[in-house]
Each structure stands twice: as C-alpha cells, then as structure tokens.
Amino acid sequence: MPQPLTAVLIGAGQRGYEAYGPYALAHPDEIRFVAVAEPHDVRRARFAKAHAIPPERQFRTWEELFAQGKMADAALICTLDRQHVGPTIAALENGYDVLLEKPMATTLVDCVRLVQTAERTGRLLQICHELRYTPFFSILHDLVASGRLGRIITVEHRENVSYWHMAHSYVRGNWRNSRIESPMILAKCCHDLDILFWNLGPCRRLNSFGSLIHYRPENAPPGAPERCTDGCPAADECPWYAPRLYLEIVPLLHVARRSPVLWERLAATFVLKYPGVAELAKRYIPGLATALDYRGWPLSVISEDTSPQARLRALETGPYGRCVYRCDNDVVDHQIVNMELENGTSVVLVMHGHSHQEGRTMRYDGTRATLFGYYYPTEHEIQIHDHLTGEVEIIRPPIGPLGGTGHAGADAQLMAAFVRAVRDPSYALTTARESLESHLMAFAAEEARVTGTIVSMDDFRRRAESMQ
Ligand SMILES: NC(=O)c1ccc[n+]([C@@H]2O[C@H](COP(=O)([O-])OP(=O)(O)OC[C@H]3O[C@@H](n4cnc5c(N)ncnc54)[C@H](O)[C@@H]3O)[C@@H](O)[C@H]2O)c1
Structure with missing residues (x-):
C-alpha cells in the first residue's frame, strides 16, 4: 500500500474547504493535507482543525508557505481567478505537482506562462475541469470516439445557468464584473469548451454574440x-x-x-x-x-x-x-459562440443565465445517429436515435440523491484522478497544454463578441505564444 500523497492547500474558501477538503477526509489513505495558506482567520482555522494541521503549518499567504521550501508532494491552488498565477508558478518552481482551479488565469499571456512553466519544470499541472471525470461526459466522449454516431456534422451545446445561480455568482457575487474577475464565457464555459475540444478536436474559427440584457438598473x-x-x-x-x-x-x-x-x-x-x-x-x-x-x-x-x-x-x-438590478455587474447574461472546427463540424455553444434549472443540454447530429444529452443535477440522460434502425437507446449515467455532492460527485472523481496522476502521470486524462485550448477559445470568443469579428484560432494561438 503506497503512502498517502501529502498536499498543501492555497485558499481555504468555498472550493478548497468544501470541494477538495472532504475528499482527503474521506480517503486518508490517498491524500492528506499537511499545510494551509489562507488570510481569512476563520477559514484558515476551520480547515486546519478539520485536517489536524499544526499551527506551524498554518500560513496567512501562499508567499509565506512557499518560502518554507517544499513540504509536500502536491499543491492545490484554490484562490480566486486573479490570484492563480503567483502561487501556481511558485508551487511549480518549488517542485510541487499542482491541481489548479479553473480558469487557469484571466489573461491569455498568463495562461501560456503557466503552461510553459509546467513544461519547463516537468511538473504536473492539472486544471479542475471536473466534467471530464463524470460518468455522463465520459460516456458521451466514448460514444463520439466510437464512431457510433457516424461523422459528427453539427453540435448544439447549451450551458443553462439557472436564474438564481446567475444572480448568486454573476450579478451579486464574485464573477459579476469582468474587471474584477473573469468574463463569464471564461469563468463558466471553459468547462464546456474543454468538453467540446475533448470530443471534437480543435476549432478553426469562431464568432460570438451576447450582452447583458436583464440585470440592469x-x-x-x-x-x-x-x-x-x-x-x-x-x-x-x-x-x-x-x-x-x-x-x-x-x-x-x-x-x-x-x-x-x-x-x-x-x-x-x-x-x-x-x-x-x-x-x-x-x-x-x-x-x-x-x-x-x-x-x-x-x-x-x-x-x-x-x-x-x-x-x-x-x-x-x-x-x-443587494437588489439584482442595483449591483456593480457588467458580465453578460447570455452569449453564443459559433464555431467551425478543423474537422468541418459546425458547433454552437449557448450560455445564458435565465434557466428554470441548472444544467447542460446537448444535441449531436452525426451521419449515423442523433444524440441528445441532459445533464441536470437530478437527471442525467443520453439518448441515441439510430438512423438505420430507428431504435432509441437510453443511457442513464449514475448520480446520487439530490445530484450527489460536489458537482454530482465530479469533484471527488477529479481528486481521485489527480492522486493517481501524481503517482503515475500516464493516468492523467489531460495536460495543461490541452486545458489551454479551452481557455484560448474563451478569450477568442470574448474578443469576437466585443469587436464583432470572426477570430481565426491559428492567428490567436500564434499571438498567444508570441506574447511571451
Ligand atoms: N471547478 C469548478 O467548477 C469551480 C466552481 C466554482 C469556483 N471555481 C474556481 O475556484 C476558485 C476559488 O473559488 P471559491 O469560490 O472557492 O473562492 P473563495 O473566495 O471562496 O476562496 C478563495 C480563497 O482564497 C483566499 N486567498 C486570498 N488571497 C490569498 C493568498 N494570498 N494566499 C492564500 N489564500 C488566499 C481567500 O481568502 C479565499 O478564502 C476560483 O478561481 C473559481 O473560479 C471553480
């Protein structure tokens, strides 16, 4: 039996404390937190208490923690979007393997810098794209890869953000203003773009439309x-x-x-x-x-x-x-991204914050079959309608009561995968460079929306690399 992985946590807020902390408590044979950096006294104390971290291993900031040199195998970086770059680079340079919350960073140049630092130091840098680890999206990926749908001609993928989650995160909360954190297409849809890239390959060009219609004075x-x-x-x-x-x-x-x-x-x-x-x-x-x-x-x-x-x-x-009409919000409440992929498939991503319930829905039309997917907290279903036979297969990937905990169990599956990948990198489902692609698409979509242009992804990738 291998020794449990040791880890430090940077940022013991909602994600650090609620999404990843519980995994270590439930699986002490796999991973153990041995230090924490968190400026908020209550949050630092509650995490330290839950994980029995001694006072000399509790720090106010990531700078103080990394100044001690390497004290564990892995670092989990769960600070807010604009505070990802500093601690991630410090962790990689100090020899830690890193699990970094999405989005990697809020500028193109910083995302590329993180990938290059991981590649230069030879450390693992995994981005928390937990959808890849869900039974639903694994089955969807395998179905597309199997050729069962034939050649994929069009895809509609919708990120239906509920009216209350929109208000919580993108009107009243941390991600309300793109000057404070990230544009919504990056904050919310880097997951969706990662899934589209994983299933269908790279994008050749895209345009985008969207605005803030409703949450205004x-x-x-x-x-x-x-x-x-x-x-x-x-x-x-x-x-x-x-x-x-x-x-x-x-x-x-x-x-x-x-x-x-x-x-x-x-x-x-x-x-x-x-x-x-x-x-x-x-x-x-x-x-x-x-x-x-x-x-x-x-x-x-x-x-x-x-x-x-x-x-x-x-x-x-x-x-x-605060009244939802009287906040300092500026992020969109709806945005679409039209993509032409390198393999010729046309893809539409629709994101909006006015859904009755939270969830992703999708339709893939292939030459052999049409697939519908419903990924709601309490309902996961994939339907495959076969063109030749007219038969409909219904797959219901497993979910727990009330949708399971932590993104329907995906946060736990992501942690399990990270632990395995630190021990043996061949287990990693994705790399930092691969995660970069979804971020590039999000930045390109935002540029296309704001400037009203069609963005060539090759030009965009070249621009990103030349910024270094
Ligand atoms: N994977 C997902 O689906 C998903 C979901 C929600 C949020 N996120 C991302 O997770 C990240 C964290 O979000 P959150 O909701 O937990 O935020 P949060 O504000 O609850 O937690 C961030 C914590 O970082 C701490 N912090 C600030 N400066 C620090 C420093 N110098 N050193 C150490 N800690 C410091 C803050 O005090 C805070 O407690 C964000 O980037 C967010 O976009 C990802």
Missing part, C-alpha cells in the same frame, strides 16, 4: 430599494428576492422536488406548500431534515456562520442581499 421594479431586506415592494413577485433564495432556500427545494428519490420529492413539495411548518415537520418526515438543514454552497458563500440569523445579517449588510 432600468429593469428594477418601481420603488425597489438597494437591498431586498429594505422593504422591497416587489418582494412577492421577484424570483431573485434574496431571503427567498438564501433563507427559505426555495431553489434548493425546487431541485429536491425534481429528485428521482420519492421522499425527497414529497418532502420538498410539502415544505414549499407549508413553509411555516417546516421546522416541526422535519422532526417527523424522514429525509426532510437533510434538505432543510443543507448548509453548503451557495449558503456557505454568503456567510461562514450559516445559521438563519447570520444569513439574514449577511443579506442586510453583504453583497448577496
């Missing part, structure tokens, strides 16, 4: 105050009314109401109908407590203390209680 209801909690006259009609999202957790109950698990469906429907009896009912209805006591993302983002009182305080004072 001129669309605010009459009399809407700066904050939902300041007595908004539109509270009953507004789907984004913050107490409904974060205190009554209505979107989560809607997810539970679509669950394939009967008790989750019944319990959620009951509470949506009789919210006043929720606390009493959860004592008697098995499973209801699980849904109502849920405290993970996005609730854990608005406040480290997730008690109802603390969440209300966060809405009264913090960014997540």
Whole structure:
C-alpha cells in the first residue's frame, strides 16, 4: 500500500474547504493535507482543525508557505481567478505537482506562462475541469470516439445557468464584473469548451454574440430599494428576492422536488406548500431534515456562520442581499459562440443565465445517429436515435440523491484522478497544454463578441505564444 500523497492547500474558501477538503477526509489513505495558506482567520482555522494541521503549518499567504521550501508532494491552488498565477508558478518552481482551479488565469499571456512553466519544470499541472471525470461526459466522449454516431456534422451545446445561480455568482457575487474577475464565457464555459475540444478536436474559427440584457438598473421594479431586506415592494413577485433564495432556500427545494428519490420529492413539495411548518415537520418526515438543514454552497458563500440569523445579517449588510438590478455587474447574461472546427463540424455553444434549472443540454447530429444529452443535477440522460434502425437507446449515467455532492460527485472523481496522476502521470486524462485550448477559445470568443469579428484560432494561438 503506497503512502498517502501529502498536499498543501492555497485558499481555504468555498472550493478548497468544501470541494477538495472532504475528499482527503474521506480517503486518508490517498491524500492528506499537511499545510494551509489562507488570510481569512476563520477559514484558515476551520480547515486546519478539520485536517489536524499544526499551527506551524498554518500560513496567512501562499508567499509565506512557499518560502518554507517544499513540504509536500502536491499543491492545490484554490484562490480566486486573479490570484492563480503567483502561487501556481511558485508551487511549480518549488517542485510541487499542482491541481489548479479553473480558469487557469484571466489573461491569455498568463495562461501560456503557466503552461510553459509546467513544461519547463516537468511538473504536473492539472486544471479542475471536473466534467471530464463524470460518468455522463465520459460516456458521451466514448460514444463520439466510437464512431457510433457516424461523422459528427453539427453540435448544439447549451450551458443553462439557472436564474438564481446567475444572480448568486454573476450579478451579486464574485464573477459579476469582468474587471474584477473573469468574463463569464471564461469563468463558466471553459468547462464546456474543454468538453467540446475533448470530443471534437480543435476549432478553426469562431464568432460570438451576447450582452447583458436583464440585470440592469432600468429593469428594477418601481420603488425597489438597494437591498431586498429594505422593504422591497416587489418582494412577492421577484424570483431573485434574496431571503427567498438564501433563507427559505426555495431553489434548493425546487431541485429536491425534481429528485428521482420519492421522499425527497414529497418532502420538498410539502415544505414549499407549508413553509411555516417546516421546522416541526422535519422532526417527523424522514429525509426532510437533510434538505432543510443543507448548509453548503451557495449558503456557505454568503456567510461562514450559516445559521438563519447570520444569513439574514449577511443579506442586510453583504453583497448577496443587494437588489439584482442595483449591483456593480457588467458580465453578460447570455452569449453564443459559433464555431467551425478543423474537422468541418459546425458547433454552437449557448450560455445564458435565465434557466428554470441548472444544467447542460446537448444535441449531436452525426451521419449515423442523433444524440441528445441532459445533464441536470437530478437527471442525467443520453439518448441515441439510430438512423438505420430507428431504435432509441437510453443511457442513464449514475448520480446520487439530490445530484450527489460536489458537482454530482465530479469533484471527488477529479481528486481521485489527480492522486493517481501524481503517482503515475500516464493516468492523467489531460495536460495543461490541452486545458489551454479551452481557455484560448474563451478569450477568442470574448474578443469576437466585443469587436464583432470572426477570430481565426491559428492567428490567436500564434499571438498567444508570441506574447511571451
Ligand atoms: N471547478 C469548478 O467548477 C469551480 C466552481 C466554482 C469556483 N471555481 C474556481 O475556484 C476558485 C476559488 O473559488 P471559491 O469560490 O472557492 O473562492 P473563495 O473566495 O471562496 O476562496 C478563495 C480563497 O482564497 C483566499 N486567498 C486570498 N488571497 C490569498 C493568498 N494570498 N494566499 C492564500 N489564500 C488566499 C481567500 O481568502 C479565499 O478564502 C476560483 O478561481 C473559481 O473560479 C471553480
């Protein structure tokens, strides 16, 4: 039995603490966190406590941690987008293998720099493109590669961001403004572009359209105050009314109401109908407590203390209680990217933030069959409609109750793959250079959208390399 991999965590926020920390706790024979860097005292302390990291291995910043030299096999970099480059280069230069959150970086030149540093130092640099590790996208990839659909002629891939996730992350939250973090096509769709590249190969040229239509001051209801909690006259009609999202957790109950698990469906429907009896009912209805006591993302983002009182305080004072029409947001709420691939396939990527539920849907039309894919938190289904026989095969890749934890289990699968790849790089499903391609497509799409041009990917790749 090999010794567990040792790792340091840079950034013990939502992803570091909630997505990757739990994997190490559940699999102590595979990976163990031995140090943490995190400036926020509460977050640093809670991670250190959960992983039994001694005080001398707790640091306020990545600079302090890496100044100690190499103290583990791997580094997980989970800082915000604009803070990826410094710690990743320091980790690679210090001999760590690195798991880096997506997007790699927020500029083209920095993405290329990271790839070149990984290649020069000979270290593993894996980007957290967790979709590749899901049963759904693995099956889709294998189906396309098998030739079962024939030659792929067109693909429509949709990233349907729910109205509440849009408001949480891209209107009120960290990714609302491209001058603060990333443009939405990079932040949200580098995953989708990675899947398209993985399945279909490189893009030859693309154009893109999109804008911010809805979340603007001129669309605010009459009399809407700066904050939902300041007595908004539109509270009953507004789907984004913050107490409904974060205190009554209505979107989560809607997810539970679509669950394939009967008790989750019944319990959620009951509470949506009789919210006043929720606390009493959860004592008697098995499973209801699980849904109502849920405290993970996005609730854990608005406040480290997730008690109802603390969440209300966060809405009264913090960014997540702001009226969605009165934020400092500038990222689009819809964007399409039209792509011509090198193999001739035409692809349309549609991203928007107005979906009833979160999820990706897709259609692949090949010369032998048409494929439909539905990747929702509580429903994963692939249909293959065969041209010759007219038969329809339905595949339902596995998911857990309520969609499983951490991206329907994908975060855990990504960690398992990273551990294997550090031990034996031949297990790596992808490389930093391959991940660069999805980022190049995202930057090219943003340039095409802003300038109204068609971007040649060869020119774009050459430009990226020549920036060094
Ligand atoms: N793979 C995915 O699907 C996925 C999903 C969500 C977010 N992300 C990405 O994960 C990254 C982290 O997002 P998050 O939501 O966890 O953000 P977060 O703000 O919750 O966590 C980032 C943490 O980094 C810490 N930090 C800041 N400066 C630091 C420093 N100098 N040294 C060490 N730590 C420092 C912050 O205090 C914070 O706790 C982002 O790049 C985001 O885009 C990826």
